[in-house]
Amino acid sequence: MSLDVRPVTRSEIADWMKAVGVGFLTPAAEKPGEELVADRFGDADLSRMQGVFDAGRCVATFRSFAQQLTVVGGATVTADAVTGVTVSPTHRRRGLLSRMMATDLAAAKERGEVVASLIAAEYPIYGRYGFGPASWTAEWEISVARAGLDPRRSGQPADGGRIELVDGADVRKTGPEVHAALAARHPGVVGRGERWWRTRTGVAPRAEHETWTEPFYVVHRAANGEVDGLLVYGVDDKWGDSKQPLNTASVRDMIALNPAAERALWHYLCSVDWITTVRSGYRAPDDLLPLLLPDPRAARMVTHADWLWLRMLDVPRALEARTYAVEASLVLDVRDPAGLAGGRFLLDASDSGARCTPTTRSADLALDAAELATLYLGDESVRRLVDLGRADELRPGAATTADAVFRTGRRPWCPDVF
Template sequence: MNPDPRPVSEAEFPDWLRAVGTGFLRSSSGPPPDEEVAVRLAHTDLARVQGVFDAGRCVATFRSFAQELTVVGGATVPADAVTGVTVTPTHRRRGLLGRMMAGDLAAAKERGDVVASLIAAEYPIYRRYGFGPATWTTEWEIDVPRSGLDPRGRVPSEEDGGRIELVDGADVRKLGPGLHGRLAAAQPGVVSRDERWWQRGTGIDVPAHESWTEPFYAVYRSADGETDGLIAYRADDHWGDRKQPLNKATVVGMIAVTPAAERALWRFVCSVDWITTVRSGYRAPDDVLPLLLPDPRAARVVTQADWLWLRVLDVPRALEARAYTSEATLVLDVRDATGLAAGRFLLDVSPSGASCVPTTRDADLTLDVAELGTLYLGDESPVRLAALGRLDEHRAGAAARADTVFRTPRRPWCPDMF
């Protein structure tokens, strides 16, 4: 008999956490300590936690939580954020993930969520459930001596009257949410952060499997005293032959809501004494970082990967929520094997707004709901998808017209892992 997914009770939650640890190859020796279970339980909605149990043991896990996603133009839509997805190796290929996903997406649709979101641990898994990669991420490694930055120059922030100050975790918990809110208002792909995010990000009640070393925190304040940027970085302690410092700084998070703050924070972390290498952390693929350096070749790409995946649940609400810079009309035939988002829709857009309604008119384009998720935040080209055979063009030029509708001047970006 193949066991069915079901909600997880409070008493079963420790075993569910053990199964998550097994699935992510952290540990299978038993549930985490009682203190960690209590902290996690306090921040988990058990109504959105699924498990599969066989002979009294949890063998598959799935969780979702409420999230807000910033779309093009700065509006937010409610999202069903999927996380903690595992199937124990002994129970693979039994359709357990498919049944857990189906139940969660149906519940999300019923709640009124516009999209579902996740960070895919493995690329091939989620397209069959209607998810498509909507943002990508890039990480650079900077050879500071080669970069051309003058270590004898002025403090980077002083050039425009601003200043950089070192702060602590308490300051970050106070200043961070406001800064993140300003970033979210301008950056498609940003997802909401609750109080618990800021606590974990500054070392409060960090789970046992996550090692914690307090980073350095610095903020950028403009000439008028406004806090416009925040950076967190860790540094190692490596000395080469003849006692030469060869230390690396790794950025674990940065928010900059003005160009001046972005320039100042990058130059600051590249000018710290003894630092010869800087790892940027995961940034938008079109981040300006390399071009801030006198020698952009000093910034070497070390990671380039898909990041936030989206699954559209409500096509009209999703397409009407985002902004557009051109006037156009398209008829989209959206295929969805689950029926959650399937239909033919007339999309009429202009800089003043959008209308998306069901229609019986002939389609300009036919695409799977996963491809709609890929296009939604403006990072992918319909022309490229047509060339790949993942989008069918029924009228000449329709893909190019869709390109002008969906694409954005800067690429979307999601700073978070969840």
């Protein structure tokens, strides 16, 4: 029987979710209930929710949704965010992902979206579709005893700011505003809807495999009373043989709108009695964290990996959406075998914005759309891509100029998985 590749109907969503569980190795005994389906997908655009059906059974899944992505300079672009990509083990390596991806990217291009985005389960999957890693992430494990922070200062910072324990309900109120302020300043941040906050504070319906333990919620208030930091962490319950506390705190979410709030929140967490180890959660690879400790070697990096992947869909609009460190002109020859974003473009960049237009001038740099996606948020070095043979420097000095144009002082960071 032939496979039916198509958008799902509302009554098929529960089957679609069960298929996602098969692909992500989180099987469910029962189909998800109506309440969960309505909460997760009540507002979903079903034309962007693809399924593959074999004799009535859902065997592959793919979904995209509109996502606000912060780019360099603080503007946002609407991304075609790809998620829930699975093909059941019985149907893999027959081109089903390729078919669903081609359909989705063509529709996103048609809608006029600027980029597509995703968090890749495995590195080798998405490069073939023109995606490139645009931000990386890091996690540290801190040995509190070695960190060198003063354990007597467990609460109130010296600058008039203060730390307060709050409840999930408070976080649902203040969290969105703090996050919006982060999104306005940090490239790579993606929008969080109100469901995000309900899910992360334990009040949204849950799937069978999703367990919940209530975390601690903490905010940092600046001297003027405004909340400028948010910390959510869980703690395990571990004791040594001689009855010493050996608890690990694991950060689930931390937003700090300025370095003072960031320092205060780490200082707080490293000063709570019984907590001997802190897991930082996924941070930007250039987070202040290890260096703000008196002994940075107390923080061991336990994860360092690619995180947010992007795919260019409209090069001029994407490049015009961000700002640049220096004023310069560059001609980029962008290759895209899929025919979605390729062409030769003149970029006139400046710190207040840019003009990017098709051109017939000779190119300074030639690169694939995936490599341009990797450069887009300022995280990668053009010189390194040239040295790797992944970009061609067609005019001497062009890589140096492009690095000065594209790179940023701090690295992009996407705090979320989607």
